[in-house]
Amino acid sequence: MALTERERQILEKIEQNPMISQNDLAQLCGITRSGVAAHISNLMKKGYIQGKGYVLTPPRYVAVIGAINMDVYGIADNDVVGESSNVGSIVSAVGGIARNVCYNLGHLGVRNYLISVYGDDEEGENVRSDSFANGIDITYCKQFSNSSTSRYLSVVDANGKQIVALDDMKISENITPEFLEQREQIIINAEAVVIDSSLPPQTIAWVCSKVSRPIFARVVSVNKATRLLPVLDHVDTLVLSEAESRLVSGIAVHDEQTAHVCMEALAKTGVKHTLMFVQGVGLIYRGDDETVTVPLPESASHAMRYENGAASGAMSALLWARMEGRDDSQSAHLAAAAAALSMRQVTSVFPEINARVLLEHAGLGA
Structure with a gap:
């Protein structure tokens, strides 16, 4: 029935x-x-339940804990002049690292659950509509009354390079250990758990104390990077940029050689795998057996490079590659392909991403 x-x-x-x-x-x-x-x-x-505690083992899934944002992007038409109005375009879309990872994983065929919060404002209704339209499961999210949905504002120059960004993520302070305790089973039974450093420190500590499966962590901004320091020994895979590297490792990265030194230092803290974006080099991934560097080439037909969604795309691809049993080299190329695809549009996800497209752009065929 x-x-x-x-x-x-x-x-x-x-x-x-x-x-x-x-x-x-x-x-x-x-x-x-x-x-x-x-x-x-x-x-x-109807025969779906035969008694309490007697159900089939669920399929594999990923739990993603973090922010949902309403992203607002300002794109300048020309060189930006300070202390003055500049001609450009303004685009808004639902985003946030956790939401973007869920979007990517879903399109790659990985079942996942988004664990987050949003407000009861107009942006919150946009979050609900976006989730239903894109198959993002928000069953374990919570809508808070009289609260504003998290917002992220980014201004980029005429070449797509970010000039400045601001975030208003006060609502994310509601993602507390108590909030997660009500969702504990869905978290600890996940195949892997994704977090980012925008979460409150005590929440990050709670996740790391409860989860025995791989934790994928994204370093978010230089202002919040250090929140991961106390739990690095619990992190399976860390995704960060060169600007954030000094704050989590004490080593300033400016080229491929210093990136390797940084990754070695992180490995000594207990981080098993590291993925880093380095300007002028590309993406560097330290895996189980080797460290792989993959450039992020600019296509003639996609000269603009919007970087906001690159890390989320790369982390999503790494997680998918792990679940598919891919080796270090394949994982790195898949992560680079996902990052490059995300850079093609100002919004943070590539709308047509799927396994076939990702494999094709990674040069791995179908």
């Missing part, structure tokens, strides 16, 4: 945590406990 949308929602949560209580189900689904009991009774009658 067919499931209703509510029954499907409840069944999905039970699949992730067979021992979940009806009170917890009611809270996550936003309905009463008696309503949950009625839906569970229907699921049992």
Whole structure:
């Protein structure tokens, strides 16, 4: 017998945590406990549940914890003149590292759950619409009343190079250990967990204390990079730029040689794999068996290079490559391909990304 949308929602949560209580189900689904009991009774009658704690093992999935933003991009038409108005274009779109990773993973065929927060403002409604339109599962997100959705403002020059960026991510302070405890089973049962340094320090520490599967961490901005310092020994894969490298390793990176020194220092702290973007060099990935450098060439038909989504694209590809059993060289080339694709448009994801496109652009065929 067919499931209703509510029954499907409840069944999905039970699949992730067979021992979940009806009170917890009611809270996550936003309905009463008696309503949950009625839906569970229907699921049992339909044969989907044979008793508490007796369900099939769920398929592999990734838990992604971090921000959803409303991104606003200002693109100058000409050289930017300070302390003056400049002619250009303004584009807005739903983004944020966690959301972008979920978008990419979903299009690559990796089941995932976004764990985040957003407001009850117009931008929050845009978040909901974007998630439904792009198949992003926000079941474990929470919409806060009387709160503003996180915003990110980026101004880039006529060549696509970022001049300055501002973020207003106060709502992300609600992603607390207590918030995650209500979603603990979905986190600890994940094949891998993605976090970024915009999360509160105590939240990062909670994740690292609970998760035994690989943790993929993205360093976000020089202002928040040091939040990962206490937990580097828990990080499987770290993604960062040369500007952020000194803050997490104590080593300033300015070329390929210093990047290798930095990665070696990070390895001594316990970081198993490192992916770094270095200006004038490209993408460098230190894997299990080798360190691979892949340039990020500019195509004649895509001279503009918008960098905002490059790291999220690369991390998504690395995670997909891991789940596909790819070696270090293939992983690096897939990450570079995803980064290059993301640079083609001002918004942070390449709309047509999928496994076939990624393999083709990485030179790995289908």
